[in-house]
Amino acid sequence: MTAVSTKDVSIYFSKTKGTAMVCTAPTGSGGSEIAVPMTTGNVEQYDVVQFRGTGWGKVDNACVASAAANDGGSINLLGLENTYAGTASAPTKSVVYGENDWIKLCLSELTINASDPTTVAVPTYCSPSAVLESAVQEAGTFGFGGYLNVCDADYPELYRLCADQEEVVIKIDLGNDGDCQQGWLIAEGVCSSSMQWSLPIDGAIEYSGSVLLQNKFRHFFPTMPLVR
Amino acid sequence: MSALYVRRKFREWLTNPAMSVPFYDTVNAATNPQDDIWVTADFNALYREKMTYCEGSWMEEGDVSLIYNGLPGVGDEALIEAAEKDVEVLMSFRDSQSFILTERSAVNDFSSGATNQNYQIEIIVSYQYQED
Numbered sequence: 001m002t003a004v005s006t007k008d009v010s011i012y013f014s015k016t017k018g019t020a021m022v023c024t025a026p027t028g029s030g031g032s033e034i035a036v037p038m039t040t041g042n043v044e045q046y047d048v049v050q051f052r053g054t055g056w057g058k059v060d061n062a063c064v065a066s067a068a069a070n071d072g073g074s075i076n077l078l079g080l081e082n083t084y085a086g087t088a089s090a091p092t093k094s095v096v097y098g099e100n101d102w103i104k105l106c107l108s109e110l111t112i113n114a115s116d117p118t119t120v121a122v123p124t125y126c127s128p129s130a131v132l133e134s135a136v137q138e139a140g141t142f143g144f145g146g147y148l149n150v151c152d153a154d155y156p157e158l159y160r161l162c163a164d165q166e167e168v169v170i171k172i173d174l175g176n177d178g179d180c181q182q183g184w185l186i187a188e189g190v191c192s193s194s195m196q197w198s199l200p201i202d203g204a205i206e207y208s209g210s211v212l213l214q215n216k217f218r219h220f221f222p223t224m225p226l227v228r
Numbered sequence: 229m230s231a232l233y234v235r236r237k238f239r240e241w242l243t244n245p246a247m248s249v250p251f252y253d254t255v256n257a258a259t260n261p262q263d264d265i266w267v268t269a270d271f272n273a274l275y276r277e278k279m280t281y282c283e284g285s286w287m288e289e290g291d292v293s294l295i296y297n298g299l300p301g302v303g304d305e306a307l308i309e310a311a312e313k314d315v316e317v318l319m320s321f322r323d324s325q326s327f328i329l330t331e332r333s334a335v336n337d338f339s340s341g342a343t344n345q346n347y348q349i350e351i352i353v354s355y356q357y358q359e360d
Contacts, residue, residue, distance in 0.1 A: 011281060105281075107281055147279060147280070202330050203356075
């Protein structure tokens, strides 16, 4: 086993809402990847795609397309096995994030804090420990920091995303180990408006902020096994 | 050993017409200045670290020892006065944000007081250099 260096790690936030596609209900069978039929759209291999409204938890998130597809084709979701027992619905939202939909962030630090979904206590005499899922869901936070320079490409975009509390897709490209592509960590979240700045008396001006994660990071990589 | 950019920029500034003390580069050079007061520089990189996950974002921090030399008879007060005035001008210079002078030290005795005929003092100027 050899460890993989962080030297080639690149961190991206989506800076647009992506390009809309028209898709129908996910299909497929056990032992193969979930396929989302696409009426109109254009997806390149390893593009990040995002769905809502299928009623299928692992599809209603940001995923990675395992192959290119266009009008009339199907988007295969990398590494996600089709095991859904129920009937999935056609997505109410289908978008793809292409190459120009990302802003590369030159961060000096990042932290990923996972947390369990938020619950609200609803105790009764019969069930003193009863809880319900909170209407506001979070799966942790993604903290980031870097050096401020408004002439760089990343800071103005980050500032806008935080000021407007935009929903973003986070993509962390883990780089390669020789020919072995290490894949991407993908999650969705909402930028917190509480950006902070640090002005040391002798040094560089720094900023920091956080994203409230809506789902936990998932690791997609080209050679990944099917996961249920 | 500071980066070449740092050395070139310092030498450029030390020979700027706004500087009053003549600068002589003594690195690998046989120099024998006859000025009453003159200055030379010694470059030291303290460390170099990666700043961000992006390519090419490295920061070098270091200092430059400015050695001010006074020929016999100049006296410590005249030498210190000239050095402090010179360094004040130096610290006012601005490059791009990639290279900044952060602070200067107090005046240090460099030649062990009266034991040398040629009296020397030292002021250390710290810098930060961000490589593109």
